[in-house]
Amino acid sequence: MSQGVSAIARDIDDPYDGLVLPEEDGLFARDIDGQLVRMDKVTAADFDKQITITIDGRAVTVPKAVPLTDSQGKILRDSEGRLIPRATTIFDAATKAYADEPDGNPIPILCHQEHLEPAGVCRVCCVEIAKVKRGSMQRERKLLPACHHRVEETMEVQTIRSPDLAARRRVDANVRTLVNLLAADHLPADWHDHLPSNELGRLTKRLDALAVEARDLERQAEEAAHSGQPIDEAGIEAKWPLTGNQPFAARGLERGQDHSSPRIDVDHDQCILCDRCVRACTDVKQNFVIGRSDKGYATHVAFDLDDPMGTSSCVSCGECMISCPTGALVFKGIVAEALATEGEERLTADELATYPIFASVPPKFLAWNGGAVTRRRFAPGDVICREGEYASTAFLIVRGRVGVSIGGERADGRGSGGLKAFVRTATRWLQGGRAGGASTGVERRSTVHIDGGRSLVLEGGRWVDEMTSEDVIFGEMSCLNHYPRSATVVALEPTELLEIHKNVLHMLQRNEASRRILDEAYRGRSLARELRQLSMFQGLSEADRSRCAEMLRDRAEIVRVDRGQPIFHQGDVADDFFKVRLGFVKVSQRLGDQDRTIDYLGPGRSFGEIGLVTALVDFGESLSAAGASRARRTATCTALDDVELVRIRGGDFRALIREFPAARDHLVAEAQRLLDRDRDRSSQADKNLEGFLENGLYSAQKLLVLDLESCTRCDECTRACSDTHDGITRLIREGLRFENFLVASSCRSCLDPYCLVGCPVDAIHRKPRENHPGAVEIVIENHCIGCGLCSTNCPYGNISMHTESRSGEADRRLATTCDLCRDLVGPNDDPSCVYACPHDAAFRMSGQDLLKIVATRRGAQA
């Protein structure tokens, strides 16, 4: 034993001795944060299970689980493409139960945000729960956080607004103590000046209002119970105290401030450790900079290794700041002021707060993006936006009436641009009365008389629709699919609109309630319009077309599919029909043991009709002769990028066919045509198509292509670029080889550019050039905050970050990309790189043109 003891005496100096470090790739390969995807054991089966609970006596039925979504409401999938179930929480259920109440969800929250995974750290959402256990209703001893706790059958929940005053007080007293603790430590003396962005301050005010309300209820109850007796006012007030009467001594620890970041100020003393910035930085933006440091009362948020924010790896994207519920993270200067042009009326965050749709958008975001929302007023006849024009704004209709016209042509920079297009679209106008509605879609040629002696003439265009404030929003599709405006909109009455930039729209989509408003607006208008234009309805009368569209629109679902995910496989049972709303879909077929890519589909195209048609018993014959298996998919469809689809279920589709037999013939003919075409394509599939799709060339509009047969690698193109752009080149003479061409690394001006998604300040977008509304080049505005998101998002590495040093100013990090020498050359002129090439080897062309040239050249060689 004595020997043992001395051995032990040696060992104990290092309790970690004898631990073997596992091999390295096993360590961190698993996942970056040690975060586990599955938090609890809800399963996909729970999507269909309905749970009914009561909240403050109000029954609400919710699914037991819903699919997990990202911060933008996009549904996430696991590595095998399955939906990931997320348990429905009490807070979710309360949001649903109180959706139509003016005060909304009665449960207060601080650390929770709908788009974040619940942390359950602030505890102010604590509620009292009772449920049936062992045959009788039993109350949980502890209060439980509604943001985290899942709904369970028989659950009865009491909140700080429960009509049961005793229960209400059990919740209220504890929540009030928590808020008092937070206020003592983290509310600055001047918090009243920082409403509404200080959510803690707002909550203290709300608790006071609730206390006043509870006192009234208490008085009423006393009155009812002991009518005529004097009411115990002091007792009631003691029972329902006000928070303003701060009982706790102030913070005993100064955690300090950090002013080192050029964009964001940090006041650690105001930080309530809600972890919202931590999750914003890592879960929403994947920047991995912010965490908690130290322990217990000394805990504070820290950047990297507790570095000053300004010297940490923070990219200043602002996500933490707009997530922060207090004054702990605030912006230093307003950005995006430049978004509003001179003379436009900018709306302040306070003004915007009065519009319900902005309730979900953090006030700090609105204040920071100073020019992102402007008020626009239009007189009858004024053109609000023009078909064919690129834009990154949408319009919220405050009042008035507007008309929508589709001319069927797009200003793509070739021919119809410029003043001529403007005049044409502006005069392509027709007046119609909404009340009758009968004129929908009718083509006419007429003169429209508008106040003030002006008149508009429609020439060949189609009057399609009109909208009022009931339609909420228009123009948002240009922000989402980055396509040019699909219609021209003109004011029919004196009209007031809020023009919002795409970054504001992005924030609106964070929230389920505003997502629903947008979705309904889309269904109510665009979807019906799009459905009406489906080719299968071509044989129908206008009236029937509209009826078909009406019938389908409420049943159609909007489905989002991640890049690379299959939508269906060849041979699968066919039961849905799809129309592409956003993004591109690859169509491939298996021939023998080979997969061949036969086509790709962009926005507006539909697919899935063949399988559906063959599923109709009496239509199968002729098509199976053409090689289609009954009710099976004839091809595999895969999302090439982030795709949004309109899905029509087979059952709805068949019901429609029964109702409108005239649609059948067209449909069968269309299916036949597609089958024939696919067979042709399949047999002579372009071997370049796969690479064309894989490398995103289908989306490219302005590739910089160097013909390697004539290029001498003299690098004049790069030099010209650098000379044009203050010494910072926007092209690298390296990149993808496509046959005998080099696709150099320079912005491709993609049809559906990834780089435009999520810019927090809408600094990157397309914008019309003078006399050239359809200009395709991507422009990065000077108010870029340098967060690098666009650079990360560009799959082709064509956006680079650089630091700009100006004397007398702090260094700025900026994103740069090729703008086709927009400020230097005319819309149809060659940019410097092409112009400078001494060997005529440089070209700007679309991906499709490149594919054609390659095919032609190969044909010539053969």
Added chain:
Amino acid sequence: MIVQELHHIQKRHRYLPADELRRLAERTGTPLYRLQEVASFFPHFHLEPPPAVEVLVCHDMACHLRGCAGAKAAFEHGMAAEIATGKVAVRYASCLGRCDRPVAASVNDRFFAARSADELVSLTRDALADRLPAADLDSSYAFHANRPWRIDPYDAAGTYDAVRNFAAGPDRQRVIDELKASDLRGMGGAGVPAHQKWNDVWKAKGDEKYIVCNADESEPGTFKDRELLTRHPWLVLEGVILAGLLTGATRGWIYIRHEYAEQIAIMNAEIRRAESLGACGSRIAGSTMSFPVEVFPSPGGYICGEQSALIEAMEDRRAQPRNKPPQLETNGLYDKPTLVSNVETFAWAPAIVLRGGQWYADSGVNGCKGSRIFSISGDVIRPGVYELPNGTTLRELLHDLCGGTPRPLKAFAPSGPSGGFLPAQVPVTALPRGWEKRAPADLVEKVKASGGTHLDILDLQLDLQRFRDLGLAIGAGLVVYDDSRDMAAEAVNCSQFFRDESCGKCVPCRIGSQKIVEIGEELLANRLNTAALAVREPLVNELTRAMEMTSICGLGMVAAKPFQSAIQFFRDDVSRHLNGNSAGHAKGDSR
């Protein structure tokens, strides 16, 4: 394995230089903030270069009673020059687990018990001269106990008979049935029936399952796991292996606080011994079953004793308790079904399996079932570790086994700092309504016989359910206070412990534990008058309730209790600190 990586860096540099952390981040693809989160959380890690010698003096309960403040001051006086030059630093540490030999201290992570300030000075000089002697070993200290203990069925070092029997013919249901018959409860505090947890993990679906033995014993006043690990390591290991084989788990860990360096070494040696006996590792006792067990040294902190926080620490995160559900039994370590139990719970399993559940259940007295091991410290003649039948009265333990108190009994902490303090005579008004119906008849009789207004705590039967019936909590660490003690000061001492050990995750505990300390320190500094106390008293009660109702874990739920119980039961001690100045300090005076 961030924790292990950080340890290796610290071993090379004695702290964690930022450059090394950046290299680690680069090498492993870990974001810097993740390293900072972990490195700054655990007391084991230093982010700044430490002094040549760092001395920690235990601050809690028994060490506080024995005058840790005086010892620290005397040490500071003795080493004034070295401290001034920064060569030596001394600071308080939370409970070091040697409450039977206060004051406990460590010199450069080597642990010493019951040393005077002069001895600490001399040890420090030795350390400066690079000749620090070996630590005071727990294994060479003859602590007070009532041996032999029923828990150990072996006469000498364990031979893993229960594991052998099981491997020869696994009958899982029989083991569950024996555990059920025994009514063995979790000894970590919550008292969850052991058979339930074992059964849950056995029945949980999962390709991998884990067993974790919680040996992070860090609660002031509690050191019985230390003795089980030191002198009966085979019981702990055998219990873990049994649980592993029964549940079909793939790996087991014994998670030991790093201050138990000796026990870590003993346990490592025991694992090797068990492997050589064929009772642990692969092909156990010639069967096809395998179950490897390892020691996981904790990076430190009382909060790691909270089982979900412990799992977080094992997953390389800050030891912050999880929101439950899900429970660990289904979603534990790496989201796999995991059985986490206390050292003693595992240690009882071999005897119960070998001798039968009824044997254990029958060991209780006064109508209680089973036995339990208690650590007792503070103002008691023979502090130590005692195995007692559940239902034994405090009188029997304190007077018959521990030799009583040096002076008359004043107060009793039945669960370290977590259960607050009880006065020697508990007013029945403080007991929950209807207590007489639930309490044993003889106890009710005794109360009646003594006037019916008070309950003599010496009559309390040490048993989880008996305490619960009276609205009280009982843990494994019993601390005794005699009438020379100022319970207001002792309460603040306990409040400071909770404040220091709060992880800071949830608001009630993070801020609440500090506010309680602030109010307590105000009181001790004679800054409160009667009026100011009258304002604070309801505040303390509200805070106590809000922390209990809304905190995520047990630490936050009880953190306000010691101070609240001092106000409730030891009014004289509290009043003694009030200043007579009626002008006093109004609420919110520091704003």
